[in-house]
Amino acid sequence: MADPxxxxxxxxxxxxxxGVYKFRDQHRRVIYVGKAxxxxxxxxxxxxxxxxxxxxxxxxxxxxxSVEWTVVATEVEALQLEYSWIKEFDPRFNVRYRxxxxxxVLAVTLNEEFPRLHVYRGPRRKGVxxxxxxxxxxxxxxxxxxxLRVFPARTCSNGVFKRxxxxxxxxxxxxxxxxxxxCVGKVSAAEHRDIVEDFCDFLxxxxxxxxxxxxxxxxxxxxxxxFERAARLRDDLNAAKMALEKQAVVLGxxxxxxxxxxxxxxxxxxxxxxxxxxxxxxxQRGWVIDKAEGSLADASVDPAETDTAGLVDQxxxxxxxxxxxxxxxxEQTGSAVPREVLVPELPDxxxxxTDWLSDLRGARVQLRxxxxxxxxALMETVQRNAAEAFAxxxxxxxxxxxxxxxxxxxxxxxxxxxxxxxxxxxxxVSHVQGTDxxxxxxxxxxxxARKSEYRRFAIREGAEGGDVGSIAEVVxxxxxxxxxxxxxxxxxxxxxxxxxxxxxxxGLDPETGRPRKFAYPPNLLVVDGGAPQVxxxxxxxxxxxxxxxAVIGLAKRLEEVWVPxxxxxxxxxxxxxxxxxxxxxxxxxxxxxxxxxxxxxxQRMTVSELDQVxxxxxxxxxxxxxxxxxxxxxREATVDEISGVPxxxxxxxxxxxxxxxxxxxxxESK
Numbered sequence: 001m002a003d004p005x006x007x008x009x010x011x012x013x014x015x016x017x018x019g020v021y022k023f024r025d026q027h028r029r030v031i032y033v034g035k036a037x038x039x040x041x042x043x044x045x046x047x048x049x050x051x052x053x054x055x056x057x058x059x060x061x062x063x064x065x066s067v068e069w070t071v072v073a074t075e076v077e078a079l080q081l082e083y084s085w086i087k088e089f090d091p092r093f094n095v096r097y098r099x100x101x102x103x104x105v106l107a108v109t110l111n112e113e114f115p116r117l118h119v120y121r122g123p124r125r126k127g128v129x130x131x132x133x134x135x136x137x138x139x140x141x142x143x144x145x146x147x148l149r150v151f152p153a154r155t156c157s158n159g160v161f162k163r164x165x166x167x168x169x170x171x172x173x174x175x176x177x178x179x180x181x182x183c184v185g186k187v188s189a190a191e192h193r194d195i196v197e198d199f200c201d202f203l204x205x206x207x208x209x210x211x212x213x214x215x216x217x218x219x220x221x222x223x224x225x226x227f228e229r230a231a232r233l234r235d236d237l238n239a240a241k242m243a244l245e246k247q248a249v250v251l252g253x254x255x256x257x258x259x260x261x262x263x264x265x266x267x268x269x270x271x272x273x274x275x276x277x278x279x280x281x282x283x284q285r286g287w288v289i290d291k292a293e294g295s296l297a298d299a300s301v302d303p304a305e306t307d308t309a310g311l312v313d314q315x316x317x318x319x320x321x322x323x324x325x326x327x328x329x330x331e332q333t334g335s336a337v338p339r340e341v342l343v344p345e346l347p348d349x350x351x352x353x354t355d356w357l358s359d360l361r362g363a364r365v366q367l368r369x370x371x372x373x374x375x376x377a378l379m380e381t382v383q384r385n386a387a388e389a390f391a392x393x394x395x396x397x398x399x400x401x402x403x404x405x406x407x408x409x410x411x412x413x414x415x416x417x418x419x420x421x422x423x424x425x426x427x428x429v430s431h432v433q434g435t436d437x438x439x440x441x442x443x444x445x446x447x448x449a450r451k452s453e454y455r456r457f458a459i460r461e462g463a464e465g466g467d468v469g470s471i472a473e474v475v476x477x478x479x480x481x482x483x484x485x486x487x488x489x490x491x492x493x494x495x496x497x498x499x500x501x502x503x504x505x506x507g508l509d510p511e512t513g514r515p516r517k518f519a520y521p522p523n524l525l526v527v528d529g530g531a532p533q534v535x536x537x538x539x540x541x542x543x544x545x546x547x548x549x550a551v552i553g554l555a556k557r558l559e560e561v562w563v564p565x566x567x568x569x570x571x572x573x574x575x576x577x578x579x580x581x582x583x584x585x586x587x588x589x590x591x592x593x594x595x596x597x598x599x600x601x602x603q604r605m606t607v608s609e610l611d612q613v614x615x616x617x618x619x620x621x622x623x624x625x626x627x628x629x630x631x632x633x634x635r636e637a638t639v640d641e642i643s644g645v646p647x648x649x650x651x652x653x654x655x656x657x658x659x660x661x662x663x664x665x666x667x668e669s670k
Contacts (some may be wrong), residue, residue: 004061008047010480011111014040019071020081022089027520030089032060035082035347037071060093075352076359083321092445094314106131108200111154113189114182115196117144148178149239150214153192155179166629184345207403208547243658254278255375259338262311263380263390268391269311270390273319276381277338286386308397311456313347315549317368320357337361342370342379403549404447404576410578411524417550417562420526422446426585428528429459429470429480430593436600439474440593443522444585453520456596474524475540483544485608521549528586530555530569610634611658613652620647624656635660 019039023032033650036042046053046061053061072078086094107120111127124130138212144155154161156171158177164171165183182192214237221230254313259274268288275283291504323336337360348365357365370376385607408420426446431437437459444451456476460468525541527533541549552570553562559567559579572579610621627645628634634642634656644654 004047007066014043016040017071018075018078019069021069024066025063026065032091032093033085035078045456049387057463058465075349076356079356083317114192115155146239150236151195152180153196173358174620194507256338258338259342259378259382261386263386265401270386272386286389309345312343316353340366407577407581423522425522426526426589427474428589428593429467440589442589468536470534471527472536472540475537479546480543491492492536525549525551527553534562534564554582591601613656
């Protein structure tokens with residue numbers, strides 16, 4: 001545990017200007033990013049008596065080993081830089097508004113010749129229009145099922161679309177009039193795009209024109225005694241009205257706003273956002289986050305007095321920054337930032353945030369607290385949702401944080417470690433009788449998986465030595481790379497670094513500060529296996545001179561924990577939280593290794609009959625498969641049909657035809 005006084009900047013060296021600051025740990029990893037109107041005032045508060053700081057702040061400053069800062073001209077610039085650094089470095093002590101799931105949206109692929117409607121999760125893509133987010137995927141499918149009667153657009157995948165085009169028959173949706181079947185030419189590409197654009201207009205709120213048009217067409221059909229067509233139009237009209245009813249009007253003036261509310265205690269906070277577009281609630285989102293004192297206006301102030309304003313500040317910068325990044329280059333339902341943002345409290349730098357949001361939107365944005373009327377009532381509804389979500393979270397996760405802390409403490413006690421193993425890495429080997437040997441390396445921090453830092457290895461030299469040799473190779477490669485990337489000296493002249501910082505080694509990019517792949521060592525290395533695997537891992541670490549990483553093995557049969565040099569294993573109780581954590585880490589490494597092994601084995605075993613054609617390269621093979629759709633259809637083709645594919649000559653076509661015919665005869669003879 002570091003003493004903050006060892007890296008405290010010299011008096012008078014901290015400027016009294018707006019800026020953004022970073023705390024780094026002993027491995028030069030950024031652990032906290034903050035902004036301040038006055039860097040001198042804010043940073044001085046962190047170096048007060050440690051006993052007077054909030055526990056979370058105290059943990060941060062004692063974990064850190066250095067602090068540095070960047071001076072900016074305005075608070076808006078500070079806001080932008082803080083968001084960029086939080087997104088880039090992912091500091092562990094910053095509040096991060098990340099949910100445990102990705103909210104689904106309804107995506108319309110306008111960048112394709114025949115646009116497709118489908119449920120989508122993930123980053124926004126250029127040329128695709130998105131509607132949502134929705135709380136559940138079933139809500140999207142229910143809306144689609146209603147609207148496909150009115151807008152029979154394509155919903156199938158590219159593979160299904162292509163297959164039905166080749167066989168010349170539409171799918172079931174085409175037969176029941178929930179798809180216009182562009183795959184078989186029932187409508188042209190232009191007609192299908194018109195259907196999709198009408199669908200987009202409907203979901204964007206331009207519904208009155210469609211309702212009036214359907215009513216006119218229904219009445220005209222009935223007057224012309226076309227009763228079947230009138231009945232279909234009546235059903236379409238009812239389906240459209242049902243879809244509208246599911247999006248209740250909450251604000252009659254066509255408001256375009258996001259309504260944000262919080263529920264919290266001293267340790268955690270729940271936030272709910274209702275997205276109101278055209279006066280209707282188009283989507284809802286929710287998060288539960290661990291509170292960090294750095295998000296408060298002043299770390300020395302009682303958290304209960306200012307945390308809501310601080311959380312609003314953090315939320316607005318992170319959420320709308322992410323929204324703007326995702327919307328960049330993509331077709332959107334509207335702007336990533338609405339005309340109004342309604343919050344329970346205004347942050348201290350409300351004017352700077354408003355200017356920043358206005359820059360993102362390209363038009364003026366209002367940031368305000370609703371005082372009366374429908375907007376105030378809606379804020380109270382969002383507040384109730386936040387409180388309910390928080391209560392459910394507490395019931396669901398009541399023992400989770402306690403269990404993780406207990407597991408790490410039990411591991412420290414059982415293994416005799418100097419500190420709790422906050423970072424655990426685990427490696428496992430996967431193969432089938434010595435073929436396609438691969439290994440995985442998974443990372444857990446604070447008892448939770450950190451999947452962005454997972455690594456996988458294709459075993460080279462160690463395969464002949466079985467699992468023991470493979471473990472040795474993985475450990476050697478991982479820690480040799482760690483030593484290599486942690487070998488460069490820190491620049492002692494870096495602005496904001498203390499004198500003690502010049503003794504550290506930099507295992508990260510000197511410009512961005514982002515750790516390289518293997519530059520951050522674990523506190524505990526777990527290998528899947530018993531005494532032999534543990535011994536070889538310990539020997540490799542000793543050979544490399546790595547002395548600050550503990551090594552254990554977890555044997556599957558009796559779940560024994562093996563420690564290097566010990567004749568007997570450590571037996572953890574079956575109900576132990578520590579054993580449960582080790583099992584989760586081991587099982588995750590096993591899963592990750594098996595998935596990589598299956599991928600490599602599948603690549604090796606996927607050998608097409610076309611591979612046997614002499615002189616046929618990958619480009620022409622792909623062209624043939626794209627043209628005919630499958631090897632079976634290619635086998636049925638004549639030489640003239642094959643040679644008609646661009647890039648395939650007569651001689652190559654004859655070779656393909658002869659090879660496939662020969663392979664077919666061999667298969668029939670068997």
